[in-house]
Amino acid sequence: MQLLQNILKDIRTLEVKGRMDVSIESITFDSRQVREGVAFVAVRGVQADGHEYIQKAEEANAAAIICEALPAELQESITYVVVQDSGEALGKMASAFYGHPSTKLKLVGVTGTNGKTSSVTLLHKLFRELGYHVGMLSTVQNQIDEEIIPSTHTTPDAVKLNELLDQMVKAGCAYCFMEVSSHAMVQKRVAGLQFAGGVFTNITHDHLDYHKTFDEYIKAKKLFFDGLPKGAFALVNADDKRGAVMVQNTKASVHEFSLRKVTEFKARIIDNTIQGLHLEVDGHEVWCKLIGAFNAYNFLGVYAAAVLLGEETMEVLTVLSSLDTAAGRFDYIVSDTQITGIVDYAHTPDALENVLNTIQQIRTPLQKVITVIGCGGNRDAGKRPIMADIACRLSDKVILTSDNPRFEEPQAILEDMQKGVKPLDFKKTLSVLDRREAIKTACVLAEPNDIILVAGKGHETYQEIKGVKTDFDDKQVLRDMFQQLGK
């Protein structure tokens, strides 16, 4: 319970109608959650405008309504507050409501197209091993030490986010490592948070359904670094050509890591095998369980962040070398006939290319590569033909299929992908709409020692069709098919 005036202390209000000393039991941006004592914040979204639900919030006896424009008629019993940007106000209000939890631990955000989950998972495991209580917010799951809290978004909404940070503070966490998505930046889900540091992994094609242009997508990611305070660190991958742009206007101290240039933190890949990476990091030789050149970036970024947070170099490298990454990232099983089935969350062109390049680097000339790939519905359609083309270029056989069609027609998504298949590759490509059947087909086609890559869903344990999620786990399906087919 908090007084409205305390929650709004750091927010510039344009107009106030009613008492500011009312008690607020909770904050919501969803009229369906409004009860007596609740403050409703009207936010403009993609599907709807929260301002259209102000009447619903009034009917549900909201204590206060925070909005960008007042409704025509006001209720006596409700306090109305007009702000410039209600999304930003929501973030700051949520932070104040929970007593600014982000200032009571060290909060580090990781942003970029790929590698966020891998990085925060490694950071969480590393700092646990170093003896700290640690929180994590990620696409796969949120965590407070070993307690798992299911996650619905890569970056939760501002209210949930501050509630989780508050729980972390109460559990004695010294750190929280979180993913910061570009959607979160545009929607100001992290407004009002105090970050101790930020990490940029890379930026490539994704989410253009939402951001419209690549420039807008870059701007969304850059906003995160623009907002970092003095005293925080801004750590960027200098091998990504947008690394420098990210930190152009930041007040934080800039640090770089690279595999190709001479920067403060640097690494070199000595060997890259299915057992893991052999690296040289800042002059020290290390082996790690992570697979693929792209994971050398994740390893180096995590190492650099830990050193910037004051940890000792050798201790960090020793612990990191023993860690696994997140579930569903280059996760593999080997069948009785030595077929390797890899499950990976590559759902962007860059990720798919990286994973397939890794497979090409570690396979023997006799091993065929069979790729099963789909693209999500109601998401960036531009990446569909590109991903199909990459799959064809780097595999011996490709099975195009479905990946969370959501509200789109699976067949239409498949046709978008097929447009990327070059005539020369028609022969190596099959389209199998049903994902289970597609994985089965890959297993039927595979001969002993071959490699099957099932890409796009990684850790996900469902298939989402028309708003309904049904159980589906790529790794389990692979296991079942190997067994069923006696492979």
Ligand SMILES: CC(=O)N[C@H]1[C@@H](OP(=O)(O)OP(=O)(O)OC[C@H]2O[C@@H](n3ccc(=O)[nH]c3=O)[C@H](O)[C@@H]2O)O[C@H](CO)[C@@H](O)[C@@H]1O[C@H](C)C(=O)N[C@@H](C)C(=O)N[C@H](CCC(=O)O)C(=O)O
């Ligand atoms: C496109 C997008 O990001 N949408 C998010 C957004 O919803 P929206 O803008 O569609 O909201 P809306 O339906 O237009 O409604 C506008 C406002 O009216 C309110 N409303 C609506 C109906 C009603 O009856 N009453 C009411 O008050 C809503 O609560 C909302 O505040 O705000 C919601 C609340 O925070 C999010 O749950 C929702 O995430 C949807 C489910 C989603 O799928 N988001 C994905 C794309 C996403 O956020 N992904 C990123 C990145 C993924 C990655 O690459 O890792 C993530 O961080 O997860």
Ligand SMILES: Nc1ncnc2c1ncn2[C@@H]1O[C@H](COP(=O)(O)OP(=O)(O)OP(=O)(O)O)[C@@H](O)[C@H]1O
């Ligand atoms: N540093 C990296 N650079 C390029 N590709 C990567 C990198 N790390 C991981 N990948 C690839 O991207 C996929 C997704 O990785 P990860 O889950 O860590 O990214 P993410 O940024 O969290 O993605 P999302 O935005 O969906 O949450 C992996 O399965 C792998 O194929």
Ligand SMILES: N[C@H](CCC[C@H](N)C(=O)O)C(=O)O
């Ligand atoms: N976080 C990503 C996940 C995509 C995963 C893929 N399986 C799909 O459903 O498109 C997104 O929301 O775009």
Ligand SMILES: [Mg+2]
């Ligand atoms: Mg993620």
